[in-house]
Amino acid sequence: MSSPDNKQKTGKKHSPKVATILSILFAGLGQLYNRRYIKGISLIVIEIAFLLTALQSLNYGIWGLRTLGTIAGTDHSIRLLVIGVLSLITIIIVAALYVFNVYDARKQAKKIQNGWKPLKLKDTIRVAYDNTFPYLMTFPGLLLMVFVVIFPLIFSVLLAFTNYNLFNSPPRNLVDWVGFDNFVELVTVPIWQDTFISVFAWTIVWTVVATTLQIALGLFLAVLVNDPRVKFKKIIRTILILPWAVPAFVTILIFAAMFNDEFGAINRDIIIPLIGGDGLPWLSDPLYSRVAIIMIQTWLGFPFVFALFTGVLQSISKDWYEAADVDGGSRWQKFREITFPHVMFATAPLLIMQYAQNFNNFNIIYLFNEGGPPVRGQNAGGTDILISWVYKLTFDTNNYAMAAVISIIMGLLVSGFAFYQFRKTRSFKEEGEI
Known part of the structure; x- marks a missing residue:
C-alpha cells in the first residue's frame, strides 16, 4: 500500500498546465489525463462527430x-x-463548450494536485446529477430561446446592412452587403427623412398621450370607486371592467365603423345634430384620426389599469388615512402623500410595460384605418407609428432592409427606456435592498 506521502507526491506531479494544453489540443484529452475517463471519452466522441x-x-x-x-x-x-446565422450560432455554442472543456480540465487538475481523489462511478453520477439538474431543466427553454428569439434577432439586424428590397430579390438577383448605407439614407434622403421624423414624432406623442390618459382614467376611477361613501362597489367594478372582456379587435372594428365619415354614428347622431355640416373627417384628416385613435386606446386600456389600481388601493392600511385625518390632512394631501406614492411603487413596472406595449401597438393602428389617411410626400400614413410603418415596408413595398433598420431603432428605444425606468423604480433590487 502506498503511504499518504506517496499519494501527495503523486498529486504534486499532476500538472494543470499539461491538462490545459491537452484539452486545448483536443477536447477530452485533458480529462483523460485527469483520469476522468467517461467524461474524456464522451468529449472526444462529440468532437470527432462534430x-x-x-x-x-x-x-x-x-x-x-x-x-x-x-x-x-x-x-x-x-x-x-x-x-x-445558424452556423454562427452553432460556432458560438461549440466554442463555449470547448472553453468549458478547457476550464473543467484545468480545474480538476488543480484539485488532483492538491490531493483530491476522484469519486467512484456511482458517486460521480449522483454528484453530476445534483449539480447539473437546474441546467438540464432550463436547457429546453434555452434552446427554444436561441431559435425563437436570438436567431430572428440576429437575422433582422444583419438584414439591415443589406440592400434586400423589391429590386434585389433572390434568386433572380443577389443581395449585397451595403454597410450603413440604409441608416444614412433614412436621415438624408428627403422622403425617408420626412417620413421618419413625422412617424417617429407621432409614435412618441401617441405612446405618451394614449398611455398616460388610460393610466390617469384608471387611477381616477379606482380612487373614486374605492371611496367608502360609494355604494354597490362590486357592480360598478364589474361594469368598468366589461370593456376588457370584449376582444380588442372587435371593439376597434366597431369604433372604426362608428367614426366613419359618411355613415358613422359619431357624425350622424352626435356631431351633425350639434354643429351641423357634414360632420368631422375622422378617417380622412390625420389630426382627427389621431384624436380618435387616442380616445379608442384610452377606452381599451383603462379597465386593466383600473383593476390593477383597485387591488393595490385595497391593500393600503386605513390607519394611514386615520393618522392623516388626525393631523388635519386634506383629501388632496392624503392622495398625494399616501395613495399616489403607494400605488406607483407597487405598479410602476407594469405601468412601464404599458408604455412599451403602446409604443408597438400595431392592432389599433392597422384595424382602425390601416395607418391612414395618406400624407403627401411621405411613404407612411398619417396615423402610422413605427411598427405599422415597418409592416407596410415589409408586406406592401417589400423594402425589407429599411424595415429592418427601423426595427433596430425601435428595439433600442424600447429596451433603453424600459431598462432605465426599471432601474429607477428599483425593480432590479433585492427585497432586502429596498
Missing part, C-alpha cells in the same frame, strides 16, 4: 454569410444568410 459531420456545413454557412452568394439565379442570398 468534425466529421458539421465542419463542412459550417464552412459553407460562413462562406454564404460572408458573400451572400456569387452566382445570380443559382445562389439564394437570403437562404445563405439564414444558414450563415
Whole structure:
C-alpha cells in the first residue's frame, strides 16, 4: 500500500498546465489525463462527430454569410444568410463548450494536485446529477430561446446592412452587403427623412398621450370607486371592467365603423345634430384620426389599469388615512402623500410595460384605418407609428432592409427606456435592498 506521502507526491506531479494544453489540443484529452475517463471519452466522441459531420456545413454557412452568394439565379442570398446565422450560432455554442472543456480540465487538475481523489462511478453520477439538474431543466427553454428569439434577432439586424428590397430579390438577383448605407439614407434622403421624423414624432406623442390618459382614467376611477361613501362597489367594478372582456379587435372594428365619415354614428347622431355640416373627417384628416385613435386606446386600456389600481388601493392600511385625518390632512394631501406614492411603487413596472406595449401597438393602428389617411410626400400614413410603418415596408413595398433598420431603432428605444425606468423604480433590487 502506498503511504499518504506517496499519494501527495503523486498529486504534486499532476500538472494543470499539461491538462490545459491537452484539452486545448483536443477536447477530452485533458480529462483523460485527469483520469476522468467517461467524461474524456464522451468529449472526444462529440468532437470527432462534430468534425466529421458539421465542419463542412459550417464552412459553407460562413462562406454564404460572408458573400451572400456569387452566382445570380443559382445562389439564394437570403437562404445563405439564414444558414450563415445558424452556423454562427452553432460556432458560438461549440466554442463555449470547448472553453468549458478547457476550464473543467484545468480545474480538476488543480484539485488532483492538491490531493483530491476522484469519486467512484456511482458517486460521480449522483454528484453530476445534483449539480447539473437546474441546467438540464432550463436547457429546453434555452434552446427554444436561441431559435425563437436570438436567431430572428440576429437575422433582422444583419438584414439591415443589406440592400434586400423589391429590386434585389433572390434568386433572380443577389443581395449585397451595403454597410450603413440604409441608416444614412433614412436621415438624408428627403422622403425617408420626412417620413421618419413625422412617424417617429407621432409614435412618441401617441405612446405618451394614449398611455398616460388610460393610466390617469384608471387611477381616477379606482380612487373614486374605492371611496367608502360609494355604494354597490362590486357592480360598478364589474361594469368598468366589461370593456376588457370584449376582444380588442372587435371593439376597434366597431369604433372604426362608428367614426366613419359618411355613415358613422359619431357624425350622424352626435356631431351633425350639434354643429351641423357634414360632420368631422375622422378617417380622412390625420389630426382627427389621431384624436380618435387616442380616445379608442384610452377606452381599451383603462379597465386593466383600473383593476390593477383597485387591488393595490385595497391593500393600503386605513390607519394611514386615520393618522392623516388626525393631523388635519386634506383629501388632496392624503392622495398625494399616501395613495399616489403607494400605488406607483407597487405598479410602476407594469405601468412601464404599458408604455412599451403602446409604443408597438400595431392592432389599433392597422384595424382602425390601416395607418391612414395618406400624407403627401411621405411613404407612411398619417396615423402610422413605427411598427405599422415597418409592416407596410415589409408586406406592401417589400423594402425589407429599411424595415429592418427601423426595427433596430425601435428595439433600442424600447429596451433603453424600459431598462432605465426599471432601474429607477428599483425593480432590479433585492427585497432586502429596498
